[in-house]
Amino acid sequence: MSWGFETDPEYQKVLDWAEAFVTEEVEPVDCVITHAYDMEDPLRQALIPPLQQRVREKGLWATHLGPELGGQGFGQLKLGLLNEIIGRTHSGPIVFGAQAPDSGNSEILAHYGTPELKERFLKPLVNGDIVSCYSMTEPQGGSDPTSFITSAVADGDSWVINGEKWFSSNARFASFFIIMAVTDPEAARTDRASMFIVPADTPGVEIVRNTGVWGHNYEVGTHAYMRFTDVRIPRDHLLGEVGRGFAVAQTRLGGGRIHHAMRTVGLVRASLDMMMERAKTRQTRGGSLADKQLVQQMVADSWIELEQFRLLVLRTAWRIDQYKDYRRVINDIAAVKSAMPKVLHDVASRAMQVHGSLGVSDELPLGKWLSESYHMALADGATEIHKMQIGRNLMRNVEPAPGLWPTMHLPARVESAREKFRPQLEDLGLY
Numbered sequence: 001m002s003w004g005f006e007t008d009p010e011y012q013k014v015l016d017w018a019e020a021f022v023t024e025e026v027e028p029v030d031c032v033i034t035h036a037y038d039m040e041d042p043l044r045q046a047l048i049p050p051l052q053q054r055v056r057e058k059g060l061w062a063t064h065l066g067p068e069l070g071g072q073g074f075g076q077l078k079l080g081l082l083n084e085i086i087g088r089t090h091s092g093p094i095v096f097g098a099q100a101p102d103s104g105n106s107e108i109l110a111h112y113g114t115p116e117l118k119e120r121f122l123k124p125l126v127n128g129d130i131v132s133c134y135s136m137t138e139p140q141g142g143s144d145p146t147s148f149i150t151s152a153v154a155d156g157d158s159w160v161i162n163g164e165k166w167f168s169s170n171a172r173f174a175s176f177f178i179i180m181a182v183t184d185p186e187a188a189r190t191d192r193a194s195m196f197i198v199p200a201d202t203p204g205v206e207i208v209r210n211t212g213v214w215g216h217n218y219e220v221g222t223h224a225y226m227r228f229t230d231v232r233i234p235r236d237h238l239l240g241e242v243g244r245g246f247a248v249a250q251t252r253l254g255g256g257r258i259h260h261a262m263r264t265v266g267l268v269r270a271s272l273d274m275m276m277e278r279a280k281t282r283q284t285r286g287g288s289l290a291d292k293q294l295v296q297q298m299v300a301d302s303w304i305e306l307e308q309f310r311l312l313v314l315r316t317a318w319r320i321d322q323y324k325d326y327r328r329v330i331n332d333i334a335a336v337k338s339a340m341p342k343v344l345h346d347v348a349s350r351a352m353q354v355h356g357s358l359g360v361s362d363e364l365p366l367g368k369w370l371s372e373s374y375h376m377a378l379a380d381g382a383t384e385i386h387k388m389q390i391g392r393n394l395m396r397n398v399e400p401a402p403g404l405w406p407t408m409h410l411p412a413r414v415e416s417a418r419e420k421f422r423p424q425l426e427d428l429g430l431y
């Protein structure tokens with residue numbers, strides 16, 4: 001039997017290096033660049049590639065990918081521990097080659113791309129030379145994929161795509177889109193859609209507008225309202241089989257969701273660290289905030305919630321490594337995904353409160369992190385949908401009670417126990 005919660009000393013050295021590297025090299029970059037995905041920004045190009053090179057030299061590039069894709073094949077648990085460190089920064093994920101949505105998109109291409117597509121798109125993506133976009137949600141609804149109407153029609157050697165997509169993150173920086181489109185509207189619910197790769201420079205690909213989100217101060221929003229008008233792509237740009245779009249999506253969403261959760265551990269820890277530092281520093285009514293019991297409770301609640309969440313994330317990562325099959329950990333991932341927004345929301349909110357007016361100001365990152373908790377309740381699927389799925393799955397094999405009363409109904413249990421121990425009870429004159 002093995003059961004342990006320790007990081008092996010060799011990997012701990014790696015994590016210590018990452019902690020120092022992120023603090024000394026990555027966090028300062030966040031303070032001066034506009035967006036880590038913007039390859040057109042000369043400052044970004046001057047600062048980020050040298051850091052990526054140092055990560056490569058350290059053997060920490062894209063650690064979740066296997067060596068055949070230029071990664072280390074560390075698996076999800078080790079990535080989880082690393083992502084906790086990277087996750088508190090904006091540029092960290094891209095510096096370590098583990099950023100969303102590219103990590104998930106690279107998994108799709110690795111599984112379903114032809115050798116030519118891999119050479120043209122996967123290689124530069126994994127090298128960090130380009131970034132990509134995942135385009136699934138449509139303006140009329142994201143939670144119900146059966147409402148999607150963007151279509152792909154086979155025509156000679158091509159597929160022709162028409163429709164609109166909504167909130168396609170990083171579209172304006174992307175060299176290609178992975179897009180879900182309906183190939184057979186009459187098919188069963190889960191067999192209607194297929195997945196495609198669309199190079200960004202294909203005629204008919206249009207960004208209608210870039211939408212921003214509350215809390216992010218980029219000059220131009222990074223979530224695009226997209227229009228695809230008679231977009232013609234070669235037949236081999238279909239990823240997976242026709243009608244298997246939802247199955248292909250799971251290849252990326254499983255990984256994508258757990259990676260977000262790993263990074264969120266980092267943001268929650270940073271919020272708690274800030275809360276504690278402020279509590280120790282701020283003097284009021286003859287003592288520090290740290291001496292006030294209500295503040296101690298805020299710190300305690302935050303630590304308990306962080307540790308609970310972290311254990312769930314790491315156990316889920318461990319299970320992914322064990323089973324190498326996202327379908328077997330679907331509930332674990334949905335649980336982590338559902339827990340993530342709340343823990344970040346609650347801990348970042350307390351950290352804001354403890355910082356007083358400074359906490360809600362734009363001179364601290366807490367407001368941005370709080371707004372990210374709301375993003376996390378939506379990106380990669382709304383919390384309610386994940387909770388529904390967990391509840392449904394958990395109850396799938398549960399039998400209804402055989403009679404009128406629940407199996408745990410105490411009168412029946414006492415009666416049955418008295419029958420079981422009847423001889424002993426009789427001996428004592430209790431029956």
Ligand SMILES: Cc1cc2nc3c(=O)[nH]c(=O)nc-3n(C[C@H](O)[C@H](O)[C@H](O)COP(=O)(O)OP(=O)(O)OC[C@H]3O[C@@H](n4cnc5c(N)ncnc54)[C@H](O)[C@@H]3O)c2cc1C
Pocket residue numbers: 101133134135136137138140141142143144166167168169170213223374375376378379380381382383384385388
């Ligand atoms: C920061 C961010 C980044 C994103 N990036 C991408 C991206 O790169 N690519 C992409 O394709 N999409 C992206 N999305 C979109 C995301 O996938 C959708 O927001 C999500 O699927 C919900 O769809 P919706 O916004 O249309 O909300 P709706 O489907 O309209 O749902 C709104 C709300 O209704 C409730 N609800 C919906 N259905 C049910 C139900 N069955 N039971 C109970 N309650 C329900 C939930 O509270 C839900 O939040 C991103 C979103 C955010 C916030």
